[in-house]
Amino acid sequence: MKIVFLDRKSIGDDISLKPFEDFGEVVTYGFSDPDEVPDRVRDADIIIVNKVPVNERTISTAERLRLVCVTATGTNNLDKEYLDSRGIAWRNVAGYSTETVAQHTFALLFYLFEHLGYYDNYVKSGGYAGDRLFTHFERQFHELSGKTWGVIGLGAIGKRVAQIAQAFGCKVIYYSTSGKNHDTEYTEVSLDELLAKSDIVSIHAPLDERTEGLIGSTELAKMKPSAILINMGRGPIIVESDLAEALKKDVIAGSGLDVLCVEPMSKESPFLDPELGDKIFITPHIAWASIEARVRLMDIIAGQVRDFISENP
Numbered sequence: 001m002k003i004v005f006l007d008r009k010s011i012g013d014d015i016s017l018k019p020f021e022d023f024g025e026v027v028t029y030g031f032s033d034p035d036e037v038p039d040r041v042r043d044a045d046i047i048i049v050n051k052v053p054v055n056e057r058t059i060s061t062a063e064r065l066r067l068v069c070v071t072a073t074g075t076n077n078l079d080k081e082y083l084d085s086r087g088i089a090w091r092n093v094a095g096y097s098t099e100t101v102a103q104h105t106f107a108l109l110f111y112l113f114e115h116l117g118y119y120d121n122y123v124k125s126g127g128y129a130g131d132r133l134f135t136h137f138e139r140q141f142h143e144l145s146g147k148t149w150g151v152i153g154l155g156a157i158g159k160r161v162a163q164i165a166q167a168f169g170c171k172v173i174y175y176s177t178s179g180k181n182h183d184t185e186y187t188e189v190s191l192d193e194l195l196a197k198s199d200i201v202s203i204h205a206p207l208d209e210r211t212e213g214l215i216g217s218t219e220l221a222k223m224k225p226s227a228i229l230i231n232m233g234r235g236p237i238i239v240e241s242d243l244a245e246a247l248k249k250d251v252i253a254g255s256g257l258d259v260l261c262v263e264p265m266s267k268e269s270p271f272l273d274p275e276l277g278d279k280i281f282i283t284p285h286i287a288w289a290s291i292e293a294r295v296r297l298m299d300i301i302a303g304q305v306r307d308f309i310s311e312n313p
Contacts, residue, residue, distance in 0.1 A: 001025070001309070002064075003046045006032040010050035011071055015294050019302040023309060034058050041065065046305060054090075055079035067091070067308050069301050074206070089312075091304045095156060096297045097288040102160040104287035105202055105232055108256030112228050113200075115139040117278045145169030150198030152191070152214075153205030153233060154181040161202055162186055173197060177205040177214070195222040200230065207234035217242040220251050228254045232287055235261040244270035247279045254279045258287040 001024030005017070008028040020026045024045075032040060037058040041047050046067045052058070054068055054077060068083065070092040083090055111117060118139050122128055128136065149165040151158045151174040158181075162172045172186045175194045182188060191214075195201065201223065205211050215229070216239035223229070229252055231238055240261055246252055260269065263285055271280055 001045050002027065002043055003048065003305070004041055004044040005029065006037060006040065006047055006049045006052045011298065012289070012294055014291070015298055017298070019298070020305065023305055038062075046308075048301065049077065051077055053077045053079075054083070056082050059088075066312065067305070069304055071297055071301060076207075089308065091301075091308070093297055093300045093304075096300055097290075097293040098156045098160050100290040100293040101157050101204075101232055101287045102164060103290075104258060104283070105161050105204075105230055106164060108230050108258065108281055108283065109200060109202075109228065111281050112254040112256055113144070114141045115278070117281070143169075144200075147171070147199040148173060148197050150174065150189075150194040150201045151186070152194065152201065152203045153177050153211075154183055154186070155204060155206075157232065158202075158204035159183065161204060165200075170200075177208075177211050191219070192222060195219055196224075198227060199224065200228050202230040203233040203237055205233045205237060207236055211237045213237075213239055215239065215243070217246065220246040223252050225250060225252065227252045228256065230256045232258055235259040235263065241270045244273060244276060244280075248273070248275050254281070256281045256283075258283045258285055260285075 003020055003023060003026050005026070005028040007030070009030040017026060017028065029040060032052050034053055034057065037052060038061040041059055041062040043064060044062055045064050046069065047065065048069045048071060050071045056079065059065060065088055068078065068088060068090040070078065070090065073092055073094045075090070075092050078090055080090065122136065145168060147170050149170040149172050151162050151172060154162065154174045154176055158174065162174065166172050173189050173194055174183070174186050175189060175191045176182065211233070214237050220242060243255055247255060257280070260282070262269070271282060
């Protein structure tokens with residue numbers, strides 16, 4: 001059995017692949033361009049990928065290939081019709097990062113909500129050491145308790161965020177982008193109502209035909225000027241140029257993003273505009289990537305490989 005990891009760097013070099021050695025030969029590549037894939041998978045029985053495209057162009061040479069494992073929930077990189085036509089199985093992983101993404105949602109929120117960047121700089125620049133007053137009132141902030149938190153996408157992660165927000169004393173409302181996720185514990189509303197009523201809006205929806213471009217200038221204009229928008233779903237759910245303009249014009253107060261339309265970030269990104277200052281806080285798609293989540297992810301993948309081999313000797 002030969003297992004080939006085509007973009008091992010996407011998992012992190014700090015995560016061990018030793019469990020996979022029990023299944024046979026393990027070959028790893030840090031990154032793989034599509035043109036490099038055909039030669040690298042030529043004699044592979046199993047390939048493990050994150051973002052590498054898997055289609056006729058990339059794996060037609062892989063005559064022994066039996067299983068493709070995706071180290072993520074999204075499978076947009078798989079040509080499933082082609083895989084089915086060749087009888088190649090595929091697996092993805094869900095639920096491994098619920099806790100860490102929910103945690104990161106609040107990390108972004110508190111950085112913006114309590115102006116932590118400003119206060120950190122105030123202290124480290126020596127401002128506090130030279131001040132006369134024991135406290136500092138330059139930036140106002142508020143309690144979460146009593147605020148309305150709007151969740152867009154009430155899947156596993158959205159529901160976990162709703163639970164934590166409720167524990168902080170927030171009133172939680174939600175909008176189901178699929179129309180399939182319903183929960184009697186929280187109030188379901190239209191998108192327009194959610195935007196108008198929420199003090200914090202967090203996005204936890206997948207990218208599909210219903211959500212691409214869901215939040216643009218029209219939707220941003222419906223939000224409170226004091227509102228904060230957080231995106232933990234996928235970058236194209238928000239029209240980035242519209243969000244940048246809305247922040248510069250104080251249409252909303254701030255935005256925290258862990259996902260962008262182009263990743264890594266484009267040098268032409270509207271969010272690099274210095275006028276935005278600390279109204280925006282961006283992390284490089286790390287919400288899913290705690291040590292625990294990545295270990296859990298690879299344990300699940302190893303289990304999928306083990307089960308597949310057991311069921312298909």
